[in-house]
Amino acid sequence: MKAYFIPGIAADDRIFENIRLPEGFEPVFLNWIKPLKGEFLKAYAARLAEKIDISEPYVVIGASLGGIMASEISISHNTRATIIIGSIPVSTHLPRYYKWLRNLRIQKIVPGQFYKIAAIIKNYFTRAPAKDKKKIIEMIWNSDPAFIRWGIDAVLKWNNQQMPENLIHIHGTRDEVFPYSNTSPTHTIPKGGHVLIMTHAEEINKIIRDTLKIQ
Secondary structure, three states: OEEEEEOOOOOOHHHHOOOOOOOOOEEEEOOOOOOOOOOOHHHHHHHHHHHOOOOOOEEEEEEOHHHHHHHHHHHHOOOOEEEEEOOOOOHHHOOHHHHHHHHHOHHHHOOHHHHHHHHHHHHHOOOOOHHHHHHHHHHHHHOOHHHHHHHHHHHHOOOOOOOOOOEEEEEEOOOOOOOHHHOOOOEEEOOOOOOHHHHOHHHHHHHHHHHHOOO
């Protein structure tokens, strides 16, 4: 069975390097595509899903923005399971201050390069191991600032209240992007931050093994 991976907003498939699938699962990495002008998140997720072979059973695994995309895809597609990591399944789980940011339209004013630099500085001070921290910073630096700007705007305007079926939601209690107190994960990683997919891969792999072996 294929497992389709979707990374975070300023990441690529390297973010999943520490993830180990159970026997019988084949990883397929969905790369970001260029957003269309004025495209909303739901429409973008539908275009991204065109890369999925729906003729056979599959699961979708997403981290951060990739988890939001995976949730949107699962609503309109018959996924065997949807696994989101450091993400949220519905827009009502966004922090309240995201609405204030949307109304201020800061995401339209601030250049995408600023978000890259801010993300690099933030990750420099995380508790991630040095090798993982270096990898995260490299991914952010090589990311497209225009896509980052679009992604932030798309999340702020996102409106979905339908919970995906067969959802496995893994979340850290110290997630600084999508606060733990705003969401209701099926699996909790104590002291896990937003990049727990790299810092707590062993715990995540166990959850994935235990949940996918019954699919």
